[in-house]
Structure formats: C-alpha cells, structure tokens
Amino acid sequence: MSTERAEANDGPDAGDLRREWERWREKRAAAVAAPYGPLSVTGTRWIAEAEDGAIAGLPGRWAESADGESVLLEAGVADGLAVDDELLAGEVRLGEDDEGDPGASRVSYGPRRLVLMRREGQWVVRVFDPEAPSRRAFQGIDAFPYDPAWVRPGAFRAYEEGERSVLVGNADGRERGLGLAGHLIFTEPGGGEHRLQVAVVAGGGLWAVLADGTSGRTSYPFRFLRTGAPRAGNAVTVDFNRTTLPPCAFTDNFLCPFPPPGNRLPFDVPAGERNVSGT
Template sequence: MNSETTSAAQLWQEWHQQRLDTVTAPYGPLSVTGTYWIADADDEGRIEGVPGQWRETADGTAVVLRADIMDGLAVDGELLVGEITLSADREGPGQSRVSYGERRLELLWREGQWAVRVHDPDSATRRSFTGIETGPYNGHWVLRGVFHPYSSERSVHVMNTDGHERGLKLGGELRFTTPDGGEHTLQVSVVGSGALWAVFADGTSGRGSYRFRFLRTGAPAADGSVTVDFNRATLPPCAFSDHFLCPFPPPGNTLETDIPVGERDIAG
C-alpha cells in the first residue's frame, strides 16, 4: 500500500470515528424514542407520551405549547408555566429549546405538518448499541462522477419508512462508472451549499447490508465533476431508530451491482 493510499485510508478512519461519535452522542439518532404528529393531539392538545398541550397557530406557521408546573417542561432551561409560541428547531436536537428532564423535545416541520420528536439519552437503543458494521476501505470505490442538473427541481413521491408517501426533491442525475466497468446513474438532491445527496440500494441491500443507504458528495465543480466515494456511504437514521421518517430510494436508484464498502448495518 503506497503512502497516498495510506493517507486516504487514515482520513477515512478518522471520518468513521467521527460518524460513531455522532451516532452515539447523547442526542444522536440512537436517542430517538418517538416522533409524534401534533395533528394527532386530542381536543385539549394532549399527545400520548409527550407532556404539555400542543397546537398549531391559526396560520399554521408555528406551534403554541402550553404547560403547567405538573408537566415539568422547560423552555431555554426555565420551567414553563403558561404558553409560548415556538418555531422549528433548526440547530439539531442538542439545541432544542424544550426539555423534559434530560430529554429533548425537538420540534419538526415536514410537508405542512408539525411533529415533536423525543430524544432520550438513556434510550434502550443507545444503551445496547455495539457499533456499525462497515466494509474495509477500498480506494477503487472512490469514483469520478459527473453531475447533470435538471433544468428545474423535480419532486417525486416515495414511500417512507413509516408507511406514508412523501415528496422527495431531486435536482439532477449523478453518473459514474463502478470498478467492474458498469455505468450507473443516481437521482440526487442538491443540499446545503450545493452538495449532493442520494438514497440508494444495491445488490447487497437486505442481504448483507441494510435495505438502503445514503450517499453524500461535495459540491460539483463548474464542469459537473465530483468525487463519489462509496466508502462513505452511510446508514440512514431509521437504521438506528424506528421513529425516523426516512425515504426509500426513488425509482431508478437501485443499482444492479454489489457495493461492498461503506456502512453496512448495525453490529450484532
């Protein structure tokens, strides 16, 4: 193994350790114990399993939370007695404004609906977690890809892991050639500062790896070229907790080849 390959493998090992640190963090994906839709609250705004009374504002742009001292809810570290209007948490669950003891109640907005997601650092899944099965680093799976954007963003409806269909926004196609010479295309979303994100399955899905995985790249260059590193394919959040709303791969995103690298499944 030459020094360049060694360096790439070391960088990947550092990335892998960062992933483990993120997954096992107190409010990481292993901490999620429930996702509750505010639309399912009763006439008093009560949601089974979540303290307080929750309702949308009249225009649907925010949520009003009402609590009394017996609910034990805090907002920004102060016990809430009365009402407060809240917007979606955008800085991650660790920064959620609402807490209940050590638990964080993350407020989410998904396709016109509000939900409360509960993060518990003492969740059973976090306590029993033993690791992520990951294929060994293989530089042959660091590929050159070319991004072909659509003339305008598209949305397709795909099934989510909770059994409901939701829209998935797609910004273009990512084309690449795998080490066996096969030419492949993935439909991808454009996220953040131009980075690409794909939900994909392959020949190992469901028989050696989780039923689907996520792939992220950096932002493509001006000519559309971008590095496609399947060593950094990740498990979706729903692999760590059943209470995430992960989309299944859109049509055409099941590759007819085995991808033996990247995160594969939960260990054990």
Template sequence: MTTEEEAVRRAWQEWHQQRLDVVRAPYGPLSVTGTHWLAGADAEGRLADVPGRWFPSGDGVRVHADILEGLVHRGEPLVGGVLLVPDADDPAATRLAHGERRWELLRREGEWAVRVHDPDAAARRAFSGVRTTPFDPRWALRGTFRPYGERRTVRVANADGRERGLELAGSVEFVLPGGGSAGLRVSSVGSGALWAVFADATSGGTSCRFRFLRTGVPAGDGGVTVDFNRSTLPPCAFSDHFLCPFPPPGNTLGVPVPAGERDVA
C-alpha cells in the same frame, strides 16, 4: 501505498470515527424513542405520553404547560405558553427539555410532529457498533453531476409507511470499478452538496435495505467525488421512529456495492 493514498485512507478513518461518535451521542439517532404527530392530539392539544398542550400556529407551534409538567425552554421552566418557530441558525428554537429528555419539532409536507430524544434509550444502551467495510479506494469514484433544468419531486415510500415527496436536483453519473456506467438521482442540500438514497445488490442481505450517500459540492464543470466508502445507514436503521425516504425510481444499482456502512452490529 503512496503518501496520497495513505492520506486518503487516514481521512476516511477519521471520518468513520466521527460518524460513530455522532451515532452514539446522547441525542444522536439511537436516542429517538418517539415521533408524535400533532394531528393526533385531542381537542385540548394533548398527545399521549407527551407533556404540555401543542397547537400548530402559522409557521410554528405554540406549546402551553404549567410548572408541574416539567418542560424547560432555553434553560427556564415553561409556565404558560411559548411559540416555537424553526430557525435554521438556532436549533434550540424548537427544542424543549423534560429532565434528560429532549423534545424537538419537525415538519413534513405541512404537518407538525414532536420527536423525543432520550439518552437512556434502550437502543443506545445496547449499541455495540456499525458493521462497516474497510476502506477500498476502488469505490471512491469520479462522477459528473448533471442538474435538471428545474427541480423535480417524486413520491416515494417512507420508513413509517407513508408516501411523501422527495425533491431531486439532478443525477450523478459514474463508472463502476468493474466497468460499466451507472448513475444516481440526487437531491441538493443547503450547502450545494449532493445527497442520494440508494440500494444495490447487497441491500436487504449483507447490508441494510437502503443507504444514504453524500458528496461534496460539485465543481464548476459538474465533477464530484462519489465515495461509496462513506455511504451511511439511514437514521431508521437505528430507531423505528424516523421517516427516512426509500430510494426513488432509478436508484437501485444492479451490482453489489461492498463499501461503507453495512448494518447495525
């Protein structure tokens, strides 16, 4: 093994350990115990098993509570009301605490929900690891990003049984280890990196029914590394309360991809 190959393998091992740390963190995906849609609140803004009263208000949500309900905002007891407005630079802007639990807002297609994180969740206590294929350099592929002229939105099923829009920025094309061209339709995240939801011939068998794959920012000529060793389980593999999108049309590879995270151990 060359020095470069050793460095690549070591980088993957560090990534894998960091990934496990994120998964089992106190407020990581294993801690999610509920997602409550504000559309289901009663006339007083109350949700089952959720303290306070919750009301959509413009670009945010107004929450009312009294001292006995035990909600805390930015370290101070919430008495009266507060408007929670999403701020990309300040995640705490839409968080409330209730003992060790954390309540945070999310929005999908104009609908608000409050998600509950509990460090003492049964799934987190029972977690024993993620089945992951050892690093295989053959599955770190060179790809080419081909952006669409304009972004497209397709409707896809989500893990909660609803259908939602998935915005796509283009496709990434690559050659599989055994030969043969393939590609994935990808979304673009804020940094310019790419993200795909995909399935393959192992999905639902020796691996989860679908997985996520993230890349770096494409080079000026569209070149990008498509490293299936870094494919990950979707959050809904760790908790039933996530909304993960299923693969869009065209993102089911007809070959096995024996690389990356496989399933929860």
C-alpha cells in the same frame, strides 16, 4: 459525460485516504452515539394527530397556530416542560429547531429534548432521550473494508426543468414527496456508467438514497450517499466508502425515505456502512 480525471499525482495516496476514512468512521460512530444522536430518538409525533392537544408520553397541550406557521405549547410548572431552560407556566409560541443540533432545542422535559420540525407542511415533535435503550445497547457500526476502487469519478447533471418532487415510500409506511434536483452520473469499477437521482443539500453537496446488490443481504435494505459540492465542470468525487446507514437503521422512530425510481443499482457496492453491529 464530463467527469473529473483520476486523482492528481500530488494528491493523497491510498494510505492517507484509508487513514482519513478510519478517522471519519470514528467520528461517525461518536456522532451516532452522542447523547442527542440518532440512537436517542424515542418518538416522532405529528401534532395534527394530537387529540385535544395531548401527545402520548409528553405533558402539556400542543397545537398548530391558526396560520400554521408556528406551534402553541401550553403547560404548567407541574408538567415539567422547560422552554429555554425555564419551566413553562402558560403558553408559548414556538418555531422550528435546528435539526442538526437537537441538544440546543428550546423545549426540554428532564434530560429529553423535544425538537420541533416541519414535514410536508405539518408540524412534528421528535423526542431525543439520552437514556434510550437503543443508545445503551449500541455496539458500533459494521462496515465493508475500505476499498479505493470505490472512490469514483462522477458528474452532476441538474434537471432541465428544475427541481422535482417524486412520491416515495417511507420507513413508517407512508408515501411522501422527495425533492430531487438532478442526476449524479458515475462509472463503476468495471467501467459501466450509471446514474442516481440526487438532492442538493446545505452547502451544495449532493445526497442520494440508494440500494444495490448487497441491500437486504449483506447490508441494510437501503443506504444514504453524500458527496461534496460539484466543482468546475460539475465534476464530483463519489466515495462509496462513505455510504452511510439511514437514521431508521438505528431506531424505528425516523421517517426515512426509500430509494426513488432508478436508484436501485444492478450490482453490488461492497463499500461503506453495512449494518448496526449485532443486527
């Protein structure tokens, strides 16, 4: 296995890494509690399931275009739906919004933002409401104490046959394909070598859905792990201290995938986020 060597002597010391992690924790909590963060999601609606174009809890008529490449939304001024901050009177054709910035979505309904997305070729409307009860009740995110031993050397190995899709369960009870690109290989603090199936995300970083010995006991049943983009020789630093809760830990209205085969580690990973405070 080709991995990075231990951190260079002139790299950040343990105190610097801990302080950086503490700042990351603060930013993470602020992002979760933002007006259009995960805590504000109150619904994820499939347009294909809208009977006669009506979506429960939302005005207007919603339908996929004939070619499936866009969504047609029809409403009157009295419905209160706005597109680009102007009340809609008639019909408009809409495309996907930037999921990373729900507050900039084109469609709004009062303070709510209605984000259009595609999942497995089907259109979805996700509702973000700053007044959501889960956002008002949020008290923070519990995490394991920072432990530099869980900053591990690793390496990325792409599948020889290219990316693959694996059918996995999702938090809403359905099974869906999960796109995966290869294995993230790392050593645990005890020295054993392990691997996780990962996807490559925007910017070239790696993303894994995993469970471990703490899952369902002292931490949420599964968590997400992200790394930076692989460096020379496909070396990757794997910082389990930055393992995060999936969005569905904050509200039931997300379609989080469960860990794919092989991503249930046979040991405890007492690092990273554990649960939403108070749960």
